Amino acid sequence: xxxxxxxxxxxxxxxxxxxxxxxxxxxxxxxxxxxxxxxxxxxxxxxxxxxxxxxxxxxxxxxxxxxxxxxxxxxxxxxxxxxxxxxxxxxxxxxxxxxxxxxxxxxxxxxxxxxxxxxxxxxxxxxxxxxxxxxxxxxxxxxxxxxxxxxxxxxxxxxxxxxxxxxxxxxxxxxxxxxxxxxxxxxxxxxxxxxxxxxxxxxxxxxxxxxxxxxxxxxxxxxxxxxxxxxxxxxxxxxxxxxxxxxxxxxxxxxxxxxxxxxxxxxxxxxxxxxxxxxxxxxxxxxxxxxxxxxxxxxxxxxxxxxxxxxxxxxxxxxxxxx
Amino acid sequence: xxxxxxxxxxxxxxxxxxxxxxxxxxxxxxxxxxxxxxxxxxxxxxxxxxxxxxxxxxxxxxxxxxxxxxxxxxxxxxxxxxxxxxxxxxxxxxxxxxxxxxxxxxxxxxxxxxxxxxxxxxxxxxxxxxxxxxxxxxxxxxxxxxxxxxxxxxxxxxxxxxxxxxxxxxxxxxxxxxxxxxxxxxxxxxxxxxxxxxxxxxxxxxxxxxxxxxxxxxxxxxxxxxxxxxxxxxxxxxxxxxxxxxxxxxx
Numbered sequence: 155x156x157x158x159x160x161x162x163x164x165x166x167x168x169x170x171x172x173x174x175x176x177x178x179x180x181x182x183x184x185x186x187x188x189x190x191x192x193x194x195x196x197x198x199x200x201x202x203x204x205x206x207x208x209x210x211x212x213x214x215x216x217x218x219x220x221x222x223x224x225x226x227x228x229x230x231x232x233x234x235x236x237x238x239x240x241x242x243x244x245x246x247x248x249x250x251x252x253x254x255x256x257x258x259x260x261x262x263x264x265x266x267x268x269x270x271x272x273x274x275x276x277x278x279x280x281x282x283x284x285x286x287x288x289x290x291x292x293x294x295x296x297x298x299x300x301x302x303x304x305x306x307x308x309x310x311x312x313x314x315x316x317x318x319x320x321x322x323x324x325x326x327x328x329x330x331x332x333x334x335x336x337x338x339x340x341x342x343x344x345x346x347x348x349x350x351x352x353x354x355x356x357x358x359x360x361x362x363x364x365x366x367x368x369x370x371x372x373x374x375x376x377x378x379x380x381x382x383x384x385x386x387x388x389x390x391x392x393x394x395x396x397x398x399x400x401x402x403x404x405x406x407x408x409x410x411x412x413x414x415x416x417x418x419x420x421x422x423x424x425x426x427x428x429x430x431x432x433x434x435x436x437x438x439x440x441x442x443x444x445x446x447x448x449x450x451x452x453x454x455x456x457x458x459x460x461x462x463x464x465x466x467x468x469x470x471x472x473x474x475x476x477x
Numbered sequence: 478x479x480x481x482x483x484x485x486x487x488x489x490x491x492x493x494x495x496x497x498x499x500x501x502x503x504x505x506x507x508x509x510x511x512x513x514x515x516x517x518x519x520x521x522x523x524x525x526x527x528x529x530x531x532x533x534x535x536x537x538x539x540x541x542x543x544x545x546x547x548x549x550x551x552x553x554x555x556x557x558x559x560x561x562x563x564x565x566x567x568x569x570x571x572x573x574x575x576x577x578x579x580x581x582x583x584x585x586x587x588x589x590x591x592x593x594x595x596x597x598x599x600x601x602x603x604x605x606x607x608x609x610x611x612x613x614x615x616x617x618x619x620x621x622x623x624x625x626x627x628x629x630x631x632x633x634x635x636x637x638x639x640x641x642x643x644x645x646x647x648x649x650x651x652x653x654x655x656x657x658x659x660x661x662x663x664x665x666x667x668x669x670x671x672x673x674x675x676x677x678x679x680x681x682x683x684x685x686x687x688x689x690x691x692x693x694x695x696x697x698x699x700x701x702x703x704x705x706x707x708x709x710x711x712x713x714x715x716x717x718x719x720x721x722x723x724x725x726x727x728x
Binding site: 328331332334335336337338339340343346347349350352353354355356357358361364 | 528530549550551552554555559560562566567568569570571579580582583584587588589590591592593594595596598637638640641
């Protein structure tokens with residue numbers, strides 16, 4: 155067995171054992187926290203598909219996560235609790251939205267693309283804010299999580315964790331397959347040299363749009379899981395700062411790396427948690443308010459990573475292995 | 478011989494600048510048709526319009542009897558119209574074989590494959606190896622494009638166009654930035670491919686042009702001022718005045 159497979163199995167074993175260990179230690183809070191981290195790992199991995207694999211700097215990914223959350227949330231609030239309806243509906247709605255946003259914004263390049271994706275996402279943000287029937291700016295509280303059937307209760311933190319873990323694994327495996335399949339090669343070629351990709355006969359626009367839609371759909375799944383996780387959806391999910399947070403996760407973890415989104419989500423959320431909940435005494439003595447400004451710490455880590463490990467955490471790991 | 482490519486009254490303006498001024502010309506099947514002219518004459522702009530990356534303001538482009546003026550570049554490539562670039566445009570981080578296999582993939586079926594590894598398609602790599610041999614890069618097959626020597630990159634540049642199996646090859650200064658020996662290699666390559674492919678050759682190297690071309694069109698200020706066989710172009714007074722020095726003609 156090579157080192158890569160060994161690391162993979164160890165990581166998977168740790169992820170599977172984690173909630174059981176926490177349950178035994180009576181620390182169920184951490185299972186819920188870990189589920190949230192894994193959902194954001196799905197969201198960041200989906201952004202990595204467009205941003206890293208496709209080379210499209212989309213600054214509006216929160217729109218797809220938020221739309222997925224709202225569609226799933228509205229269905230649950232309306233009595234349609236089955237995850238088998240709500241989650242595919244969320245994925246489909248986000249895919250359709252991505253098709254519309256992508257079709258318009260992929261006609262532009264560079265800074266214009268960044269701005270137009272941001273603009274579309276903000277439009278969705280204000281749309282959700284104004285939907286009084288679904289809570290408006292106060293958001294929408296849900297009475298229960300989605301129902302999965304088969305005797306699995308998503309209200310149980312451990313069960314919910316395993317479902318989210320399975321979804322993340324499925325997404326990462328699908329991404330791995332896609333990257334090495336014909337489509338992935340074309341996307342990589344477009345990222346490297348768009349002009350040449352068109353000149354050897356690839357319909358570049360169409361492939362970029364398909365990549366954008368796949369990423370939007372996966373973002374919708376993350377949104378649906380988030381809605382069930384917190385039993386709450388609000389417009390803040392669609393705010394542009396959420397798109398920024400997802401971007402930071404991808405950059406921290408590794409742009410265009412399979413594990414980039416997941417590692418970035420773990421690092422960012424763990425860091426935020428540590429800074430807010432476990433203040434360092436001597437630092438607290440100098441700066442009493444620092445736990446409320448977790449972003450400062452995140453900013454410093456971001457700076458270090460960008461300067462010293464521009465390939466992100468995932469790049470750091472694979473460089474060590476090659477050395 | 479029938480015309481493979483027919484350009485009718487093509488026009489392109491950039492603001493007040495006329496880049497292509499009512500250009501009409503024909504490329505016959507099987508010929509090497511050179512396009513010469515001073516810098517800024519609009520040669521590359523013309524190539525861009527023929528290949529489809531730039532839309533003309535007026536006029537039409539007929540390829541193999543079919544009006545392709547409104548077709549996107551990738552559609553023209555599929556129809557058999559491929560180009561190379563004056564400034565090398567290859568996939569620099571991919572190996573020679575990966576570069577070529579990608580171009581083979583582009584014309585062999587749909588690339589909407591999301592699951593099966595492309596590495597399992599031996600046909601793509603086999604054909605890429607044939608093309609690598611054709612352009613003389615067999616022994617450099619696994620080197621990344623960006624690490625090749627300049628002359629090798631220029632060969633790969635042509636190889637990418639050839640891998641699309643074109644019927645008309647648009648070569649934009651294939652010998653740009655090359656020494657005499659490297660140029661010979663490209664000339665040899667063009668001499669080999671011309672047996673099966675028609676060529677539009679934009680080039681400043683007059684030795685190469687007069688050696689390779691069946692016919693030559695001279696472009697000055699966006700206009701075609703003369704088209705003819707090399708001897709006619711050599712003897713043309715207007716061409717001499719506008720572009721060719723006496724030196725180049727006596728060579």
